[in-house]
Structures are given as C-alpha cells and as structure tokens.
Amino acid sequence: MTVMHPFDAAIDLTHIAPGQTLGRTDPQWANMVGPFGGITAATLLRAIEHHPDRQGQPLAMTVNFLAPLSDGEFVIRTRTPRTNRTNQHWLAELSQRDTTMTTASAVFARRRDAWSTTEVCPPVVLNPDDVAPGLIAESLPWVHHYDMRFVTGPMPTNEQEAQASSTTTLWIRHRQHRPLDFAALTALCDVFYPRVYLRLGQFVPAGTISLTVYVHADEHDLAVTGDGFVLATARAQRFSHGYFDQTAQIWNRAGTLLATTHQIVYYKT
C-alpha cells in the first residue's frame, strides 16, 4: 500500500463525468475559515491538468474566491473554450450543492526555443539552514505542512512588531519532502499571510478575493528545484479603503524565478 503525500491527498479528485470531477475538503489543510486558498487553487489546476483534452503546461491562472468552502465534497467543472497552436484557454468552476464557490481561468502553453532572460534579482538572504523555522500561526492546520524559514517579515505578534514595509521573505518547502510540481508551485503562491497584519502589527479580518499566478518554470526548472527550499517574497503596493494588492515572486535555490504572482485582498480595520 502506498500512502499519498498529504498535499496529493488534499488535491485528489475523482472523475465523475466528462469535464466534471469530485473532490473533498481536507481538514488537515484548513485555514481560519475554509481551506487554505493555495490548496483550492492547486486543486483547480489539477482538475485541468488531468483533463484528457489538456495540452501543454500551466502558464497563467486566475482564481476568484467567491465564498469560503464548507467542509465536505465539491464538484469542479472544467471546459476549454479555445485551443490555439501553442496555448489553450480553460475555465473552471468549483461548486458545493450547486452553488459556485470558486471560479478560475487558466492558460496552458507549450514553451518554445526563444531568447530568454530574467530581469529581476532574488533578494539577498541567508541560506535556509541558517534561518530558524517559524510558523504563521500555530492554530492554522495547513501551515504545519510547510517548513517555513522567515528571513524578513515574520508574522508579528503585537503592535510593537508593526513594520514600515509589508515585505515578507521566507524559505519554504513541504515539511514532508515532495518534489515541486506545477500544483505545489501554485499553492506556494498563496502562502503569505495578509500583508496588512505586518503593517499594523495585529490580526484584522482579511482574505484573498482574487489570485493570479504566472508560471515561468518549465519542467526542467521544476526538476532542478526538486524537493528543496524555494524563496518566496511578497509585498503590498497600496492599501486602499478595505482592499490591498500583493505582488510576489517564487525563486529556487539556483536563482531561477519559478513564478510571479499577484492578489487582491480585502481587509477590515
């Protein structure tokens, strides 16, 4: 008997009809309200990855969180309104009891030989072995699946720890080692706690409304990354009357930019 990795168990889906799969929330990956958004995003990506019509690899995905999932089963419906020569467009909808809870659009693509370069640089940081492990909040089940090493901007515990910059940078990998794939990379794009906590030094109600992931990594980049730590860095640009944006990068230890990712988050103060 093979025991599935907890990440794979959480995003596991059962085919029920053409373009329809059945999944189930996993209490191990629960967040404050509903599951960790990264797991939901990864599950939607997986539903498309496993569709028999899928061509190419993930390039872009936007996930809109309409409402927190309830514990239990959900159905994901996927369809591909357009297949071009080198890219394919997907739409997905996750529902519970016929109510839409999450929607997504995605682009899958074939990469080609082309002039390539990375223009931005990774933050200069200590090695993960030289950084103490840290957690976002002990009480959140999902955070225990990751080994997090905060280089800057750990979760503040009081107002004295409020920072003038919303930047958090951390090394992260699955606590139970697992090679990085596109689904796991997608989940990593949502591992940052809300930037408003860091600016205010306190917890306030906040949640991601829409998440966009741009995948720069190809399968070679993922293979090089393996199950090693990746460096994740995020910051906000503007906090405006109840909504802020977050922009982030995910790097591997070889200095390859695996993904850039953005989200818009609501908050109350």
Added chain:
Amino acid sequence: MTVMHPFDAAIDLTHIAPGQTLGRTDPQWANMVGPFGGITAATLLRAIEHHPDRQGQPLAMTVNFLAPLSDGEFVIRTRTPRTNRTNQHWLAELSQRDTTMTTASAVFARRRDAWSTTEVCPPVVLNPDDVAPGLIAESLPWVHHYDMRFVTGPMPTNEQEAQASSTTTLWIRHRQHRPLDFAALTALCDVFYPRVYLRLGQFVPAGTISLTVYVHADEHDLAVTGDGFVLATARAQRFSHGYFDQTAQIWNRAGTLLATTHQIVYYKT
C-alpha cells in the same frame, strides 16, 4: 446633437437581452491584429458596469485574450455567480458568430473606511510639459487617440536602441481630453508595447494572453485626476521560452496610485 468621445464610441454597447449586449469593433482603435486589447478590456468592464444588478465599483479584472477579434459585431454575455455584502463577482464572455474570443472575470466592491496607505513610490520624472510627445508606431490606429510622453523606454527603432532594462515610463492622456473613469483606466493598463521589443531593439511577434487589473482608485481619486496626464510605468520580470510577464503601475499627477496591473505575453524570436 452630441458627438461621443472616440473612447466612448468604441466601447458603446446596445442591450439585446438580460445579461447580453451587442458591440462592434471600431477601426479607429485597431491594433496590429484586431483591436487594441485595452479597448476590449474596457468594453467588457463597461458591459458589467451597465448591468442592472451591478453593485459597487471595479476592484479587480482579469481578461483572457483567446483569439484576435475580427472586424464587426460581437456579443458580450455577463453573469454574476455571487453577490456578497461588500463585493460582487462577475464572469463575462465576448463572442463572435458563437465563438468565444475573450473571457473575463471581475470583482466589483464597495470601499469602506479603513486604514489606508501607499507603500510604493512613483518614478521620479520630468513634468509632462517638459517631455516631447512620442508614439508607439505611427501605423497603429489606436495610438493616435493618446498623447504619450515617453520619459524612459520609448519604442526602439533598431537594435542599437536595445536596453538592458525593459522599463518604460510615460505620461499619457486621451488626446481629445476626457475625464478618467474606470473604463478608461482599464484601457490605460494595456497601453505598453511588448517589453521584448525594448530588450531586443526590434519588433517580434508578441501579444497579450491574459491581463489583470487591480483598481486602487475610488471615484474621488478619479475626480482629482480629471482629464490630466497619468504616469504609467511597466517592466518585465522574466522572459522564458516564448512567454514573459509584465508588471505595471498607473499614477496620477498628485502621486496617487490609481491601478496596478499585470499581464502575460507570448513572443517569438
């Protein structure tokens, strides 16, 4: 008789059924192939703005360009799978002859009193009056609707003008003055020519696949901006085997960050 502003004429829609509107491509706003993507994005936003069920103002929008529009009519279908207390989720699909050409998701929201701040700074630049007008390419109809003043990173005309940075910063406003609204701000998010041109100093086939806009401006910010110049700045992070990302900011002259915007673009070399 009132003559419509060319921007309003281009995004004008006719109600044909609940959640269905009819539009028509405008040759004045043509790009290389099909219309300027910013006009298509603005038209999709307008279809939602004018829907009788719409609540609140635009907060986030992702537009996926499946295929270039043909000249002529199109139909936009909009639906709102979820209305929450302070935000509302929308899905839109633009089709021609029953073929989906463009899809979009959007979030509209009501802004609230909340702690607010802008963490990033605008680029330090000359005033627009001190910068010479420039164009992206004379042959593109849509560019003539804007007054563009390139501060850095104008369109290169040969390989000697290739740059080590993909950053373009420009002042821009409608050539025929028009107060900024959410639709016009959305269009401005797509005014940058492909970053790969600037790195290579040459034109190569390239096009936006997916565009995301986060609106930070409220109606007060728009009113302050009026019909004045805004400062738009964009750069790429990674060019990877045929696809690069672009991340950008739109500021007004008062130093207010109106929008942050991201896109993924295909290119061939």
